[in-house]
Amino acid sequence: MSALVRLEVEAGIGTIRIDRPPMNALNAEIQHAFVEVCREAAERADIAAVVVYGGEKVFAAGADVKEMATMSYTDMVEHSALLQDFTRALARIPKPTVAAVTGYALGGGCEVALACDWRVCADDARLGQPEILLGIIPGAGGTQRLARLVGPARAKDIVFSGRFVDAQEALAIGLVDRVVPAADVYTAAREMVARYVGGPRFAIRAAKEAIDRGLEVDLETGLEIERQLFAGLFATKDQESGMRSFVERGPGKATFEGA
């Protein structure tokens, strides 16, 4: 594990903390370590949900441009898979995830935020995909996840221009889900996912998989993914206890084992 990315666990929530001042530029060491911490967060039974956080000042200003500037085409042929793998590892965590965005979420930093289920940002935050200003395009999933989130026309505006999007616009176009004062970002992100601690974790996992996989395929295939995952939940204890609780005591009173 790298000192530049830590996994901290408290009260059932895992925080993936990016820690490379001043701008949390995402170098290759961070990208490798990120894959590892995402795997750990996915597997650990004491983690029900995940917050990605870059600290009070900045989320992440993108891939490390100084490192990338030295790379050749053949270097990038080999490295570009890792660029996508590290955001994919986050997107594939089968638990609710939220990005707590302070300061800047640019380039690869914005792409990390896009790989989460939700984004909470500070009222003075700036998000964007400024790669075009470097003569390249987003390479950690941005062209795909941004377009799916805010639609192709808005994604093209943001990616073609490289302009920064402020918090209010980000909220208006659905790029972020909540805007709060800068000092409250981490707490607000934790609050957003705290409700899932102690939840029916296999049902939450199935819901995330059905929605995310379904968005990648046609409707009929998506419905089939849903059908199979739905039926599979009838092999869980949580389905049994959840329905028994409803029948015996009414709605919303079930407690879950996560099994």
Ligand code: CAA
């Ligand atoms: N990579 C490497 N170093 C970076 C960096 C980055 N992405 N972003 C900032 N830094 C460095 C600066 O070079 C500077 O270093 P020095 O002190 O050694 O000069 C230090 O961080 C502070 O930055 P600034 O002086 O520029 O601070 P600022 O407050 O004036 O501006 C900023 C902050 C708006 C974030 C600006 O630094 C900036 O625009 N950064 C680059 C953003 C960017 O282009 N991101 C995309 C990267 S490419 C990518 O991510 C590809 C992909 O899809 C994976």
